[in-house]
Amino acid sequence: MSQQAEVSRRVRLNRQRVLEAAVALADEIGIDALSMRRLAQELDVVPMALYKHVADKEDLVDGMVEVIIREIDPPLLDSGWRDAIRRRVLSARSALQRHRWARQAIESRNTPTPAVLEYQDSFAGTFLAGGFTPDLAHHVMHALGGRMWGFTQELFDGTAKPKSEVASPANPAAQAEMFAHMATLYPNIVTIATATPHDDDDSVVGRGCDDQFEFEFALDLLLDGFEQLHRRGWTSA
Amino acid sequence: MSQQAEVSRRVRLNRQRVLEAAVALADEIGIDALSMRRLAQELDVVPMALYKHVADKEDLVDGMVEVIIREIDPPLLDSGWRDAIRRRVLSARSALQRHRWARQAIESRNTPTPAVLEYQDSFAGTFLAGGFTPDLAHHVMHALGGRMWGFTQELFDGTAKPKSEVASPANPAAQAEMFAHMATLYPNIVTIATATPHDDDDSVVGRGCDDQFEFEFALDLLLDGFEQLHRRGWTSA
DNA sequence: TTGACAAGTGTACCTCGTACACCCTAGGCT
């Protein structure tokens, strides 16, 4: 009886609750560690219970991506295309910053869901409304590529260190030696990595660059390019 | 005896052979279907035999990426930076075109291997040799991002259709209906998708755009930007 | 020939996604 009371007290699941729990769990443990079983446990149900709310894991991840999309600011309507695009991209970026797993999740999808199509459509709409020809808008969206989602394909920047060395943060001698080693093997990477001022000075090579700056640098480079082509009435023909 | 002869006739495995077999198998069945067990079967050994040559699956994929990198042309030394970068990127692109799984493999790595660092280092070297300041070279490499590997983060272009519809290639009526449906829901995507001439005219929406063109469009846009900043002596300070 | 090291094997364990058949409960109908 108390058992039953316990059970009935428990809020019932629905797709939304499942997706939100999945997002929260992924925030915590990363998307690779997110399994149906782990998620079920978090929700205090048996794994198979989830399948009443999502078709399969693919569908779960699709749903999670949609949750993220909903966090992105809607496009501005009262400003120029450039400002609207720029702000929206940066808003997407900040959403992806809150959910570090999302980039991988988005990249792993290979069929667009309606939510994704809608997102892309509104981008296209902003360009068209800004006077871009459909032709130019098309190419420009391709050029934007993943940046539309707020990420560059960074992979790993030149400043990331091989994992073998990560474990020794409090060993200045070893670090200096490794730095010298890197400088021998990869002189150019070290040159450009050390050229930019560090925000984190206790590491010789690591985390030296401001990701946000790099992102906006590339974004603005592209936007400048778009603007020029647009002004010149560029066509692919 | 004949059994033994059979066995001894078999060439011995080594890391290189394992990696090459893995690349070939991934070319054939895709990287998702590539399992240690399947690869072992292909090589006619028991799964655990592979572990004598690769540390684990991570290591296997790292090795596969290195194989790909070796397929990319070395940098030109006798031409300007712009030409050198452009050619190399396009060479990387064609390697990735031959191995469609490679993009995903590269993206999934989160710690750079020496081969990867070396590849990036030679890019950096090309910029520096071209007279870029370390500062500008740094930002420019970030801007290049994944394009350095010959791919844009396409995700899915506006012309990709939801998978539910993929199965009916020979149903013009349904296709027309779906097109109308898309045009209602995603008018802007349809507008820009149909603006560019198709190379495949039997599909109303699909595969309309020339990926190579889009790639070079964005690449040149960036290279133009780089060139201007370089000429102006741009600094981040 | 022999001895030792490296290559290959067999078995077994754990984690995952998920099919299938079942039970239970809440909410609408009489």
Added chain:
DNA sequence: AGCCTAGGGTGTACGAGGTACACTTGTCAA
């Protein structure tokens, strides 16, 4: 109120996958 039913939740089980560990076999140098 009592009943019925749809759909949420359960239990069990299977097959695929990565890989630890202990073992056997093959190769080659001394």
